[in-house]
Structure formats: C-alpha cells, structure tokens
Amino acid sequence: MTTKTHPLPRTGGKVLVDQLLIHGADSGYCVPGESYLEVLDALYDQREHFTLYNARHEAGAANMAEAYGKLTGRPGICLVTRGPGACHAAIGVHIAQQDSTPMILLVGQVDRGSMDREAFQEIDYRVMFGGIAKWVAQIEDARRIPEYMARAFRVATSGRPGPVVLALPEDMLTDIVEVEDAAPYTPSRPSVAAEEVEKIAAMVARAERPMMLVGGSGWTDEACAQIRTFAEANGIPVACSFRRQDILDNASECYVGDFGTAVVPSLIKRLAEADLLLVIGARLGEMTTRTYTTLTSPNPSQTLIHVHIDPDEIGRVYSPTLGVVSAPGKLAAALATHDWGQRSRWSDWCKTLRDEYLADTLPPPHDYPLDMGTAMNELRDSLPKDCIVTLDAGNHTGWAQRFLAYQRPGRIIGSTCGAMGYSVPAAVAASLREPDKCVLAFVGDGGFMMSGVEIATAVQHGGRPIVLLFNNGTYGTIRMHQEREHPNRVSGTDLVNPDFGQLAEGLGAHFERVSDTGSFKPALERAMASGRPAVIELVTDPERISTRTTVTALRSAKASS
Numbered sequence: 001m002t003t004k005t006h007p008l009p010r011t012g013g014k015v016l017v018d019q020l021l022i023h024g025a026d027s028g029y030c031v032p033g034e035s036y037l038e039v040l041d042a043l044y045d046q047r048e049h050f051t052l053y054n055a056r057h058e059a060g061a062a063n064m065a066e067a068y069g070k071l072t073g074r075p076g077i078c079l080v081t082r083g084p085g086a087c088h089a090a091i092g093v094h095i096a097q098q099d100s101t102p103m104i105l106l107v108g109q110v111d112r113g114s115m116d117r118e119a120f121q122e123i124d125y126r127v128m129f130g131g132i133a134k135w136v137a138q139i140e141d142a143r144r145i146p147e148y149m150a151r152a153f154r155v156a157t158s159g160r161p162g163p164v165v166l167a168l169p170e171d172m173l174t175d176i177v178e179v180e181d182a183a184p185y186t187p188s189r190p191s192v193a194a195e196e197v198e199k200i201a202a203m204v205a206r207a208e209r210p211m212m213l214v215g216g217s218g219w220t221d222e223a224c225a226q227i228r229t230f231a232e233a234n235g236i237p238v239a240c241s242f243r244r245q246d247i248l249d250n251a252s253e254c255y256v257g258d259f260g261t262a263v264v265p266s267l268i269k270r271l272a273e274a275d276l277l278l279v280i281g282a283r284l285g286e287m288t289t290r291t292y293t294t295l296t297s298p299n300p301s302q303t304l305i306h307v308h309i310d311p312d313e314i315g316r317v318y319s320p321t322l323g324v325v326s327a328p329g330k331l332a333a334a335l336a337t338h339d340w341g342q343r344s345r346w347s348d349w350c351k352t353l354r355d356e357y358l359a360d361t362l363p364p365p366h367d368y369p370l371d372m373g374t375a376m377n378e379l380r381d382s383l384p385k386d387c388i389v390t391l392d393a394g395n396h397t398g399w400a401q402r403f404l405a406y407q408r409p410g411r412i413i414g415s416t417c418g419a420m421g422y423s424v425p426a427a428v429a430a431s432l433r434e435p436d437k438c439v440l441a442f443v444g445d446g447g448f449m450m451s452g453v454e455i456a457t458a459v460q461h462g463g464r465p466i467v468l469l470f471n472n473g474t475y476g477t478i479r480m481h482q483e484r485e486h487p488n489r490v491s492g493t494d495l496v497n498p499d500f501g502q503l504a505e506g507l508g509a510h511f512e513r514v515s516d517t518g519s520f521k522p523a524l525e526r527a528m529a530s531g532r533p534a535v536i537e538l539v540t541d542p543e544r545i546s547t548r549t550t551v552t553a554l555r556s557a558k559a560s561s
Helices: 012-022 034-044 058-072 084-099 142-157 170-174 194-205 221-234 265-273 328-335 343-360 372-382 397-403 423-433 445-461 476-485 500-506 517-529 551-560
Strands: 027-030 051-054 076-080 103-109 135-138 163-169 210-214 238-241 255-259 276-280 303-308 322-325 388-391 411-414 439-444 466-471 510-514 534-539
Touching (some): 012 034, 012 142, 012 170, 027 423, 034 103, 034 170, 051 445, 058 076, 058 084, 058 103, 058 411, 058 423, 084 163, 103 142, 135 142, 142 163, 163 170, 194 276, 210 343, 255 265, 265 343, 372 397, 388 423, 397 439, 411 423, 423 439, 423 445, 423 466, 445 466, 476 551, 510 517
Parallel strands (some): 027 076, 210 238, 238 255, 276 303, 439 466, 510 534
C-alpha cells in the first residue's frame, strides 16, 4: 500500500516556480519588480534548472519570450511588475496573439487588500488584456496556483497557440500554503481524419492549376520535411504566408515565394489563375491576402480547402469548399505518403511559378554604392543552413524576405503584426537559446533606437547575435506611403541618428560600418569572428525606399495619376 506524502508548506512564490519547472520551463525573461519578489527569491534556488534573463525594458523581455515560443513551440515565460511594467509588455502579448505563439506573461499585482482603490500602479489586467490574450486571470488563492498554471500552459499551447496573462497579487505570493503540484501538462491538438484526407485528394485531383499555401505556427522540422515530401511527389507549387518562409525549403522545386510585403508580383497574378487553393495552417489574414483583395470574399473563385487548427478561423472571411480542423503537423504526416499521380499534369504550371520566383531573386539594376540585392545574394550563399534570421518592421526587411533563402533547421523569426523594435530582442533570445548558431537581426535605424539597448542583455548573458542595422535616416515605410499619397511633403519621418558605432561599442558589441557593396562580406566575416554581439551599420540611400521602387518613381507616379 502506497502512503500518500503530505505536501510541505511553501510560499506562493515557491509554488509558482515549482509549477514552471514541472511544466518544462527552462528559462524566462524579465525586468525585476518589487511586486513579485517572492518569485524572484524562489528562482534563486533553481538557478541550475531555470535561467532568468533580465532585459533592459519590459517590451524587450516580452519580445524575447515571444521569440522563444516561436523557436521551441513551448510557452515563452515573461515576468514583469505591475502597472508600467505590464503596459510595456503588452506589445509582446499582442504579437503572440496575432502570430499564434505560445507565451505566458506573469504580472506582479498590488496586494489584495488594496485592490479597487486605484492603488499605486493598480490595473485590472483581466480588462486590460481581455481582448488580446487567449486567457487572462488573477490568482487570489495561493493554493490554486498549480491549477491556474497547469491551465495556463494548456491554453497557451492547445488549439491555436497564443498568450496567457496571469496576475499575481503581491501578498498572495507570500502566503504559506500546503498544496499538491499539478501533473505536467499536455497540449490538445486536433488531427485530420482519414476520410478528410480522401476528400482533399479527390478535390485536388480534379484541379488543373492547384496551389498550396502554408503558414501559421506549430510547424516542427519533421512536419516541414513531410509537407515538402508531399509537394514534390505531387508537383504542387507551394507558397508561404507572411514571414513563414522557413516552412518549405526554398531550394525545393515546388517553392514559389511568399505572400508577404515582398511578394513576387507575378505570384499575385498566378493566384488569380489557380483553380484550387489548399491552405494549411495560414489564417488568410490581411497581410497574406493584401488587405483581402487577392481572394474574393466571401466566396473565392478558386476551390478553397482550408485546414486550420482553430475551427473559428475557418470561414472567418472566406467560405471554404472544404474546411478541416487539424494541426498542421498532423495533416503533413497524413499527406507525406500520398502520391496522387498528377505530377506530370501539373509540371508546367509548377515550373512557371518556380521560374518566376527565381527570376525575382536576381538583384535589380542599381547605381548605389551599397547594392543590397547583391549583398543579400552573397549572404544567402554563405549562411549556414541552420542560421536564424529575425526581422523587424519596415521596408528594409524586404531585402531579407526577397533575396535570402530559408529552410529548416534554420528559421525566420519576425512579427507578423508589424511591431517595430522586435528583431533585436528576438535575436538576443534566439542567440541565448541557440548559442552555437548564427543569428542575424535585420532592423532599421528607427527600430534599433527602440530596442537596440537589449544588446547589453546579450553581452551580460553570453549571447552573440549579429545586428544588420539599415541606416537611411528615415522611417522608411511611412516615408514611402507619404511619397505615394503626399509627394514632397515629408512630415514626421526624418531621423537624426546618433553615432551608432559609439553606441554599439558602448553596449559591448563589435561594430562595423558599411557604405559600399564590396565591404559588406568582409565586415560580416569579422563580425562572425569577433565572438561577441556585433552591429553592422549599413548606410543606405533613402531614395531607394524599397526593393522595388524609389522616392523619385513614387513622386512621378503620383504626378501622372
């Protein structure tokens, strides 16, 4: 007969930390605060099992946790204090919600006796985060911490992944309780049925010009390999949704580009010509559909098969001919062994799209000292296959999205909600998580000034990301829209930047400044050899406002319209 052991008395803070370890958390990102001192103290005793990275700003900490969630598929843990700390971290929660990333934000809260009095830094987080998190709660009783934490991990990872926010009253964390730990969580993910695979096969087999669109979160390296096997066996062209280009190896003869901000113009035309669209994992959101214009709502002209992990996402905008609720990896595994014998019939169609994609990766003509198209082609050919690339918001990311190539185990990590200041913290988190891999961050001068100081976090904890800083002295994306709508009326977009060399070196980073194409590759090689975080300032001309147009061209187009 087994005797049940009685749990030992613990503070609420220790109970919470014990649950983090039980559920497999190995690290977290924070800016410390007095509202959760008991958690910080409990973490001190678990230094061998849990690494706490103290960021320089709560937005940076939240972005690091979100990037961890993207890389691992497990909830990224972020800890912040009440009021201002939680407000600063809100951007990371918004990114996790729109990017379907598992994340848990733990917020210190005022003591229970002071609530509803507008106490110092008091906020009702259930109201504040209610619209952007999958679940928000406040733990009033320390004895229920195991229950709440187990649910938090399950909610963050089950179905469509996303963020969970838990508020922790300060005095609740100091309560001493006797409570049993929860069992380790297991996520719930729907799987495709055999008859649904048969329906997909029958519908695809009737198509003359099929296209696959893959995207969303939850793709493992194995699932990516399986969907490639299926696509190549059947000769189906595959595009990726915005910033999900690593799902299908870009070297595959079936890869034809991505529906993002750097989309191949011909791909939009080919989507209109397709008679069947098999969507796996992607949401068919605004960015992927160019503000809902590339497909007809609510009834697309193409036969639409939409496979998504969240039943509420299927038919949200576009009514599918067939909707299937399944995790992308489950469907990829089910399709991997299927050869539907149509490859020869679709070969010309697939080759046309592939050739158009490859043509678009050739550097366009230029007359600038620093030709980013050529520089990116050189970078593409020299990067290790497991390189991790993080992207910020802005037109500069078009160079990485259009000219680099991606594959697993390499990764592309970028916010799909267009959050500036994301890529440097994300690169720091990626480098800390994968210290032996090359990590490249793409960021504009505006985005760098929002979060570039997180390089100090990398220096402190041993990360070695390389930051490619595009300096054109302007908020480029907004300047592009200004010139398109109101040419020659520049307002609010000019930037006067600091000496980035002094700033980077002051933070402890290696620094290079590149103003011509020939200097780029040697500078990158020196940065990689430096053994520490590095910043490479790329001095680019604001006239070349994107990979496809110039300020002069935008002004001319407006004048002739």
